[in-house]
Amino acid sequence: MVDATLIGLISIFTAGLTIAIGSIGPALGEARAAAQALASIAQQPDEANTITRTLFVSLAMIESTAIYCFVVAMILIFANPFWDAAMQAGAAGGG
Amino acid sequence: MVDATLIGLISIFTAGLTIAIGSIGPALGEARAAAQALASIAQQPDEANTITRTLFVSLAMIESTAIYCFVVAMILIFANPFWDAAMQAGAAGGG
Amino acid sequence: MVDATLIGLISIFTAGLTIAIGSIGPALGEARAAAQALASIAQQPDEANTITRTLFVSLAMIESTAIYCFVVAMILIFANPFWDAAMQAGAAGGG
Amino acid sequence: MVDATLIGLISIFTAGLTIAIGSIGPALGEARAAAQALASIAQQPDEANTITRTLFVSLAMIESTAIYCFVVAMILIFANPFWDAAMQAGAAGGG
Amino acid sequence: MVDATLIGLISIFTAGLTIAIGSIGPALGEARAAAQALASIAQQPDEANTITRTLFVSLAMIESTAIYCFVVAMILIFANPFWDAAMQAGAAGGG
Amino acid sequence: MVDATLIGLISIFTAGLTIAIGSIGPALGEARAAAQALASIAQQPDEANTITRTLFVSLAMIESTAIYCFVVAMILIFANPFWDAAMQAGAAGGG
Amino acid sequence: MVDATLIGLISIFTAGLTIAIGSIGPALGEARAAAQALASIAQQPDEANTITRTLFVSLAMIESTAIYCFVVAMILIFANPFWDAAMQAGAAGGG
Amino acid sequence: MVDATLIGLISIFTAGLTIAIGSIGPALGEARAAAQALASIAQQPDEANTITRTLFVSLAMIESTAIYCFVVAMILIFANPFWDAAMQAGAAGGG
Amino acid sequence: MVDATLIGLISIFTAGLTIAIGSIGPALGEARAAAQALASIAQQPDEANTITRTLFVSLAMIESTAIYCFVVAMILIFANPFWDAAMQAGAAGGG
Amino acid sequence: MVDATLIGLISIFTAGLTIAIGSIGPALGEARAAAQALASIAQQPDEANTITRTLFVSLAMIESTAIYCFVVAMILIFANPFWDAAMQAGAAGGG
Amino acid sequence: MVDATLIGLISIFTAGLTIAIGSIGPALGEARAAAQALASIAQQPDEANTITRTLFVSLAMIESTAIYCFVVAMILIFANPFWDAAMQAGAAGGG
Amino acid sequence: MVDATLIGLISIFTAGLTIAIGSIGPALGEARAAAQALASIAQQPDEANTITRTLFVSLAMIESTAIYCFVVAMILIFANPFWDAAMQAGAAGGG
Amino acid sequence: MVDATLIGLISIFTAGLTIAIGSIGPALGEARAAAQALASIAQQPDEANTITRTLFVSLAMIESTAIYCFVVAMILIFANPFWDAAMQAGAAGGG
């Protein structure tokens, strides 16, 4: 079962690293957009609706990159094709 | 039990690293948004409600990336499918 | 099956790293563009339409680099030609 | 007892690293929010209540990421499921 | 098949790394150009056409460096001359 | 006694590293908050009381992350459960 | 064929790294020049022609460094003299 | 005596590293607070007393993190429980 | 042929690294000079000729450092004296 | 005498590293405080006495962290308890 | 011929690295000087001659450090005294 | 004589590293203080005496950290107690 | 001849690294001084002589650090006392 164990090890490590590194950019990015939106609302209260709408679209775009990372991490943990193949190989012969 | 031990080692290390690295971005990001909100309130006290509401939505979005990391860390410690598989294999034969 | 396992290991690690690193640039970039758009709307509400349109085109361009990374990560996990070749070789003889 | 020792080693190292790295972001973040709050109070003394309230909510949000790290560190030291499993295995046979 | 496996490993890793690193520069660069274009439109709405046209030419130039990286990554995965040579050698004798 | 020695080594190293790294963030953070408080007092001497009170609450919050690190370091040196377990194992048999 | 394989490995890795690292500078550089050009057009619409012409000359100069990297990467993949020598040696005797 | 020597080595290295790294943050932090205090005194000479008092409280808070590091370094050199245990073990048998 | 292979490996890697690293400085540098030239033209359209002439001389100076790197990379690939010596030695005896 | 030699090696290296790293923070910190003091004197010559006195107190606080590092370095070179223990052990038997 | 090969390897690698790293500083430096010269010409067109003359002297000084690096790289490739000594030793006996 | 040689090696390396790293902070720090002093003199020529005196005291404080490093480096080269002990041991028996 | 070869290797590598790293600081430093001189001339054309003279003295001081590095690099290549000693030892016996 050494092969499957190695794939498990690297999947665990990669999943954690992916979401950890992948959360830095979006978190800082959303903060920047939100901070500017707050400043804009304070500067132009009458445009609060347009600003809020544009902010939400932007947050969705930025969040999408975090979602990509989360999806990859989840795939690596719960739907890993390499792990499945190793499991089948282990069930068939011993790996 | 070497296989299970290795998976345990890497799970512990990855869980800690994930939440440690994953807390940097959101903490700085939320601080940036909050700081700008405080500045905006001081500049436009009449818009405090709109600013606070937008701030909370933004904080929730930013916090979500920290939550992703926390979820992955908790999964790695308490609901790790690779560890379960190794435990079953160890119970069945010896690994 | 050692060869296939190695290819699997490196594919998992590379896929995670690719999307993790590849999400930093686009997330920060989109945030910068969005922040400036929000500031511009607050400065020139009458040009909100032009600004929003230019913003969306720009976000699409920036998102494209994140998509490249996501595509490469997905190819490495689900449509990896090297893995297929190793699988066929393993099926044929043993690798 | 080698397995349990290895898990103990990596738990100690990860627990320390987690809280050490995890304290950088929140400390700097809370400082930023607090600094801006102090500046805002100096600028708009009449809004001190609103500013202070928003500051405390924000500090709580930011502190939460430090708490996540502290919780993970404490779990790794005092409630580590992998260590428990290794202890039971050691008690049963010798590991 | 060891030689081909090694070439496959390094191709996978290099392809991912190339597009991951190669997306940082263009993403940040396009964001900078787009942000300035949005600011310029807000400052000079009458020149929106000239600004937009110059922006698109610039985005195309910047995107070109991301394309270079994507092209190299795709060549390494799907049209790798070294892999082809290793495959032929493996087919001829065994490598 | 090799096991206990290894746990001792890693505990010493981790304890030092934890408090060393963990002191950077809070020190810089407290300095930022304090600097802004001093600037605010100079700008609004009449609000010195409110500013000082808010400063102290903020310093306490920021110091808390340093305390977390110090607590973990002290636990690792003086109340280390892994070391105790290793000591008991060493007393029982030899480890 | 070990020699040729090694040369292939290092060529693949170097080609990817070259274009990946080599795209950071030009992408950021072109963005800076383009951003300034857009700001200048907004400031002096009457000089749009001179500005655009100077911008294109500058973009060409900056792009040239990216081209250098792309040329070297292509040479390493498709016209590698060391690989050719290794191939000839392998064809002549075995290397 | 190898065990005691290893513990001595790591204690020496960790003690030095702890106080070295741990002095960067407080030194820069105290400098920032002091610099702002000097600027504030120059701006509001009449509030010199309040500013100086707040500065000293802040310096004490910041210095505390340096003290934590110094305490840990001193404990590691002069009151190291792991070293004592190793000495006792060495005195009892030979380690 | 091991010697020649090693020289080939290091030449390939060095050539790519040289032009990759060597393109960062000039690309950013030319961008800075060009950006300032565009700003200067917008500020003083009457001096466009003098500015453009000075810009081109400066770009040539900056480009010269990129050329140095490109020349060294080309020498390492196509006119490498160490490779020639290794080839001759290999032709004479076997190396 | 291998044990004593190892302790000597690590003491030398740590002593140098401690004072080298430990001098960066205080040097930059004192410079910042001094620079601000000079600026404050130029701005408010009448408060030169108060400013100079506050500066000296601050410099003393900042210098204290450098002194901590110097003390630790001197202890490691001239009053190292681990070295003394190793010397005694070496005098007693041979180590 | 192993000795000569090693010297050749390290010479190739060092030559490339020297000119690669050595081009960063001068490229950025010349850009800074040139950018300021362009800004100065736009600000004081009447002093264009003095500014240009001072610029050229400065560029020559800055370029001199790049030349140092290029000279060292060329010496290492084409006039390497260590390589000559190794060649002579190899010609005399075999090395 | 291996022990003495190792101590000599590490002393040489540490001495160089100590003064090299230890010169960065003081050099930049003194420059900052001096630059501010020059600016202050230009702003308040009448206070040149007070400024110069405060500058010299500050330079002395900052230089002290460089002196610490230089002293440690000199001790390691010319008055190294570990080297003396190794020399005596070598003279007595052979080490 | 292994000893002489090792000394040759490390001399080549160190010489290149020394001048490469050593050119960064002076190049950027001279650029900063020159840029400020150009700005000063544009601001005060009447003081061009004083400014130019001070600039040249400063450039000479800054260049001196680059010269130090170049001198050390040249000594290591052409007048290396360790290499001479190794050559003499090799000529006498074989080394």
Next chain:
Amino acid sequence: MVDATLIGLISIFTAGLTIAIGSIGPALGEARAAAQALASIAQQPDEANTITRTLFVSLAMIESTAIYCFVVAMILIFANPFWDAAMQAGAAGGG
């Protein structure tokens, strides 16, 4: 002669590294002081004498740290006590 060779190797490497790293700080520092001096002269031509004198004293202080590094490098190459000891040992017996 292995001992002497090792000492020679580490002396060469350390000497180069010391002066290379040690030139960064002083070069940038002197540039900063000189740049500010030039700006001050342009702002207050009447104080050129005082400014120049203060500049030269400051440059001498900053240069002193570079001199420290150069002295250590020269000592390591031409007056290395460890090398002399190794030479004497080699002359006496063989080392």
